[in-house]
Amino acid sequence: MGCNMKDYLERISLTLSENSIRLIETASQTAKNNYLYIQEAGYFQTRYPYFTERQNLNSFLLVYTLSGNGRLLYEEKEYILGKGTVFLLNCMNHHYYESSKDEPWEILWIHFNGFNASVFYEELTKYGFGLINLTDTFMLESTLRRIISLHQRKDVHRELITNHLIVSLLTELVLLSMPKDYFSYNIPKYINLIKNKINREYINPIRLDDLALEFNISKFHMSKEFKKYTGITINEYLIDRRISHAKELLKYSELAVSEIAYHCGINNVSHFINLFKEREGVTPNVFRREWT
DNA sequence: ACCGACACACCTAACGGCAC
DNA sequence: GTGCCGTTAGGTGTGTCGGT
Numbered sequence: 001m002g003c004n005m006k007d008y009l010e011r012i013s014l015t016l017s018e019n020s021i022r023l024i025e026t027a028s029q030t031a032k033n034n035y036l037y038i039q040e041a042g043y044f045q046t047r048y049p050y051f052t053e054r055q056n057l058n059s060f061l062l063v064y065t066l067s068g069n070g071r072l073l074y075e076e077k078e079y080i081l082g083k084g085t086v087f088l089l090n091c092m093n094h095h096y097y098e099s100s101k102d103e104p105w106e107i108l109w110i111h112f113n114g115f116n117a118s119v120f121y122e123e124l125t126k127y128g129f130g131l132i133n134l135t136d137t138f139m140l141e142s143t144l145r146r147i148i149s150l151h152q153r154k155d156v157h158r159e160l161i162t163n164h165l166i167v168s169l170l171t172e173l174v175l176l177s178m179p180k181d182y183f184s185y186n187i188p189k190y191i192n193l194i195k196n197k198i199n200r201e202y203i204n205p206i207r208l209d210d211l212a213l214e215f216n217i218s219k220f221h222m223s224k225e226f227k228k229y230t231g232i233t234i235n236e237y238l239i240d241r242r243i244s245h246a247k248e249l250l251k252y253s254e255l256a257v258s259e260i261a262y263h264c265g266i267n268n269v270s271h272f273i274n275l276f277k278e279r280e281g282v283t284p285n286v287f288r289r290e291w292t
Numbered sequence: 293a294c295c296g297a298c299a300c301a302c303c304t305a306a307c308g309g310c311a312c
Numbered sequence: 313g314t315g316c317c318g319t320t321a322g323g324t325g326t327g328t329c330g331g332t
Contacts (some may be wrong), residue, residue: 207325207326208325208326208327209325217293217294218293218294218295219326220293220294220295220296220327220328221293221294221295223326223327223328224327224328227327227328233326233327233328234326234327235301235302235325235326235327239302256316256317257316257317257318258316258317266303268303268304268305269316269317269318270303270304270305270306270317270318270319270320271302271303271304273317273318273319274302274303274318274319275302275303277318283317283318284317285316285317285318
């Protein structure tokens with residue numbers, strides 16, 4: 001091995017209690033190609049001088065503190081790990097964590113990887129890396145224990161179930177880590193009013209200038225805020241609504257494509273076909289044939 | 293919270309292809 | 313030929329970045 005940046009680094013001091021558990025797994029090819037899968041998992045009761053330092057390991061590490069205190073260094077910042085905190089690391093990045101000197105540090109942890117694992121990590125760190133503090137830790141703790149138990153028992157279906165468990169666990173964490181702004185109670189009123197208007201009136205032409213005028217707000221600001229709180233642009237929302245209605249008419253009516261376009265507020269057939277194909281991958285008629 | 297500028301997605305119009 | 317579906321090119325409205 002050379003000495004370039006890609007080199008794997010690991011320094012460890014394992015100071016563990018006797019009832020600690022470390023499971024090392026070898027996932028099947030199916031799991032590696034299609035699932036989120038466990039590489040290692042365990043329950044550690046650690047005490048000083050327990051520590052781990054690593055870099056360039058192709059794995060994600062989730063650690064949940066059951067009790068005691070730990071310390072984490074990641075992306076040049078220090079974090080104190082108390083009871084109930086969770087963190088998720090990309091082990092390619094340099095990281096160091098250790099048990100505190102004062103009291104034992106008790107943790108549940110999983111090293112995982114797999115299809116789209118990085119998507120969850122990126123989603124979770126979209127607004128920067130941080131510890132996650134849970135008010136209700138029951139789901140997380142029981143899920144981690146169940147994953148460990150599945151692998152201890154060598155359960156026949158462990159890979160499939162573990163995939164499901166990791167996905168739902170990460171989904172929960174992503175939702176919890178979202179900034180408060182993204183929850184409904186902080187959404188400006190006019191965002192929902194715009195949505196309602198589009199839902200009611202998508203058959204008519206709807207222009208940004210008119211919306212801005214109606215809600216007495218700058219067009220630019222309105223566009224930006226709508227995208228921020230809904231994840232899509234106003235026009236995209238409008239088109240989604242129209243295409244959804246079109247799909248319903250294609251499936252459950254005998255109307256011609258040109259008629260359907262008109263009924264959905266798109267007064268130009270060719271444009272309707274373009275939009276439909278772009279979103280559904282097939283033209284309206286092909287879609288109709290596939291569904292009837 | 294608002295605005296200017298610019299890239300680009302959207303929309304329109306014109307037209308080609310196909311079935312009848 | 314006629315009607316309907318689908319493609320394409322070019323003008324225009326929209327989204328977004330960066331600034332106030």
